[in-house]
Amino acid sequence: MPAGPASSGSPALSRRLILLLAVACGVAVANIYFPQAVSPLIADDLKASPQSAAVVVSCAQLGYAAGIFLLVPLGDRLRHRGLVTTLMLVTSAGLVLAAEARDLAVLAVASALVGLTTVVPQILIPMAAGLTGPERRGAVTGTLLSGLIGGILLARTFSGTLGEWWGWRAPYLIAAALALVLALALATTLPATTPATDQRYPALLRASLDLLRTEPQLRRSCQYQMLVFAAFSAAWTALALYITGPRYGLGTPAVGVLALVGAASMFATPLAGRLTDRGGPDSVNLMCMTGAVGAGALLLTGRLGGAVGLVGLGAGMLLLDVAMQSGQVANQARIFALRPQARARLNTAYMTCAFLGGSAGSWLGVRAYSAFGWNGVCALVALLAGLALLRHVLRDRTTAATPAPPPAPEPAGR
Structure with a gap:
């Protein structure tokens, strides 16, 4: 692949490289999600309450948010090969540290450290979008997101099963080995790219905030994803507590089995990408x-217990997974079309x-489950998704009455 900036019209990525990038996205993002399935095992081993052990999940996501803000903008400033390889190596070291933790605070x-450095998907996706023509950008983004979804869903199966057999530390050690192997693979196969900007690091950080302030389409996409992803995370974090609790009394592998049901959403994101390419992201x-919103109602069937309840939980989580991930395809297609030379900074603000x-x-x-049980979690999911839907409907009315503003200038500092 010849060197060139993301917007230089470089030849399309090969199918083999797109597949590797999809796998890398999946393996990297799995590090944020696999603790959801083993948090009950962590609680037992470290003598903590299940609610306290669930904080590990929140710390990983907070670290991920910090890594996106602090590190992803470097995707516009540094060559992708060296940046991605370094982050994968540090992630591997962080996973080993987590596996050796002897108390909840260290874990x-x-x-948080693993979350900080495992932001590789948010660097690879804008890179791939920049090396792909606009007529295929949605489809390629959808393919990489399919790999990312596979990582999210299979992570819970992987960690729940291994955790039940060999303890909660085993998933961390295996994830560390996978990160190391991928670091070596990406170091030899990523295309040579030219930085899209020569901005200094503080200016890069300010640029993401400036884009959020000046780009209404970016703000809208962020609001959509914040609400729907909050609903998604609330459901999955509480689900592990619910099905390992007194209603079902199942082990952590059951969380992984339900995640496998959601693996069907991997096939939905390429379709969402094609629909976005044809009809735009709003539809x-x-x-x-x-x-x-419908998923929140469907998840209530989990109150029935037994096989019927498990089927309802599986169907509800599948619908929620498809909705969240497909919505992300639409949102990222919208923001990547705004400014070709600032895709990493746009993705920084969004993610x-x-x-x-x-x-x-x-x-x-966790709080809704502790206070109101599974009914409270389902109500929370429906409320958060409903707020996103209301924002979208109000946006449609406002757009119909107000002409679109002219595009804002490129952030200064190139």
Whole structure:
């Protein structure tokens, strides 16, 4: 692949490289999600309450949000090959540290460190978008997001099963080995790219904030994803507590089995990408938000218990997964079209907001479950998704009455 900036019209990425990038996205993002399935095991081993152990999940997501804000802008400033390889190596070291933790405080700090450096997907996705023509950008983004979704969903199966067999530390050690292998693979296969900007680091950080302030389409996409991702995180964090609790009394592998049901959402994101390419992101957003509200209602069937309840939980989580991930395809297609030379900075603002929402959702999900049980979690999911849907409907009315503003100038500092 010849060197060139993301907007230079470089040849399309090969299918083999797109597949590797999708796998890398999945393995990296799994580090944020696999603790959800083993948090009950962590609580037992470290003599903590299940609610306290769930803080590990929130710390990983907060670290991820911080990494997106602090490190992803470097995707516009540095060559992708060296940046991605370094981050994967540090992630591997952080996972080993987490595996060796002997108390909850050390594990929480290690989880935040892993979250901070495992932001590789948010660097690879804008890079791939920049090396792809606009007529295929949605489809390629959807393919990489399919890998990312696979990582999110299979992470819970992987960690829940391994944790039950060999303890909660085993998933961390295996994840560290996978990160190391991928670091070596990406070091030899990533295309040579030229930085898109020569801005100094403080200016890069300010640029993301400036884009959030000046780009209404970016703000709208951030609001959508913050709310829907908060609903998603609330449901998954509380689910591990619910099905390992007295109603079902199942082990952590059951969380992984439900995650496997959600793996069908991997096939939805390429379709969402094609629909976005053809009809624009707004119609896809509308379908996804409506689906997320419906998922909150469907998850209530988990109160029935037994096989019927598990089927309802699986169906509800699948619908919520599809809604969240497909909505992300639409949102990222919208923001990547705004400024070709600032895709990493646009993605920084967007994903920082998204994971702040996800971290808040994890915290709210545990609190809702502790105070109101599973009914409270389902109501929270429906409320958050409903707020996103209301924002979208109000936006449609406002747009119909108000002409679109002219594009804001490129942030200064090149």
